[in-house]
Amino acid sequence: MKRLLNLMICTGLLAAATLTLAAQQGPPKSPPATASATIAGKAITITYSSPRLRGRAGQIFGKDGLISHDPTYPVWRAGANSATLLHTDAGLTVGDLSVPKGDYSLYVDISDADHWVLVVNKQTSQWGTVYDRAQDLGRVNLTMSKPSEPVENLTYTLTDLGGASGKLTLEWENYSASVKIAVH
Numbered sequence: 001m002k003r004l005l006n007l008m009i010c011t012g013l014l015a016a017a018t019l020t021l022a023a024q025q026g027p028p029k030s031p032p033a034t035a036s037a038t039i040a041g042k043a044i045t046i047t048y049s050s051p052r053l054r055g056r057a058g059q060i061f062g063k064d065g066l067i068s069h070d071p072t073y074p075v076w077r078a079g080a081n082s083a084t085l086l087h088t089d090a091g092l093t094v095g096d097l098s099v100p101k102g103d104y105s106l107y108v109d110i111s112d113a114d115h116w117v118l119v120v121n122k123q124t125s126q127w128g129t130v131y132d133r134a135q136d137l138g139r140v141n142l143t144m145s146k147p148s149e150p151v152e153n154l155t156y157t158l159t160d161l162g163g164a165s166g167k168l169t170l171e172w173e174n175y176s177a178s179v180k181i182a183v184h
Contacts, residue, residue, distance in 0.1 A: 029054075030080030030154075037158035039166040040183040042090035046106065046156045046168070048079035049128075053173060057150040060173045061113055070129050074111035075119060077128030078170060079154060083107070085124060093182045094120065094168065095140030107131060108170070108177070109139065116142040116177045118168075142170075142177035150174055 030049040037044055053060070060066050067076050078084045083105040092099040099120055107119040123135040154172035158181075161167060169178040 033153075033156070035156035035158045037160050037166060039158075039160045039181070040090070040164040042088070042183050044089070044092070044158055044166070044181070044183075045087045046084065046158065047087070048084040048106075048154070048156060049081040050154045051080040051172070052154075053150060053152050057173055061110060061175065067110065072107070072129055072131040075107050075109050075131050075133075077131075078106050078108045079128060081128060083121075083124070083126050083128045083130070084156075086120070090183045093184060094118065095142075095179045095181075097138040097140045099137060104137060108142070113175075114144055116144060116175070118142050118177075118179055140179055142179050145176045145178075146174060147171060147176050151176075 028049075030051040033048055033050040035046045035048075056066065062068065067073060070076065084107070086099075086104045086106050088099065088101055091101050095118070097120060103124050105121040105124055105126065107121060109117040109119055118140050120137040120139070121131070121135050122137050123132055150173055151171045154170070157167075157169040157171075159167045159169070164183045166181045166183070167178055168181050169176060171177075
């Protein structure tokens with residue numbers, strides 16, 4: 001009986017400690033997010049963690065920006081935490097890059113702030129700051145624009161443009177970068 005009582009007390013204390021720790025941590029600073037679209041009847045999904053500006057507008061990108069401290073800089077994980085993932089149920093053309101059906105990681109080369117380059121990488125399931133250039137499927141230039149105001153939450157958008165066409169857009173801080181996609 002005494003053992004059972006001790007076990008119940010220990011279990012209760014462990015549960016209370018777990019709940020307290022969870023309450024102290026609060027919501028994640030870069031919560032998980034998903035962008036998806038069905039284009040020409042085929043599903044395309046981007047899974048990523050969405051960092052927030054949190055008052056750091058103008059301090060994220062650039063030679064001395066927050067991202068410049070990542071070990072893969074100037075190649076950026078294009079999100080937070082684990083590498084950003086692309087899943088496609090069909091072969092795609094992303095810009096001028098042919099991407100077979102399957103799973104990939106997305107990175108962005110931000111060495112030129114005005115001309116970002118999307119990197120489609122064959123390696124998946126890695127932490128975002130683990131990048132192997134030898135695993136690149138290819139690279140494609142992104143079309144850059146400036147949002148009307150700083151974008152607080154990093155956001156991917158997949159847009160169906162009709163037929164077999166679509167657009168992939170990434171926005172954060174003072175940047176918007178996009179590329180046309182087509183299902184084949």
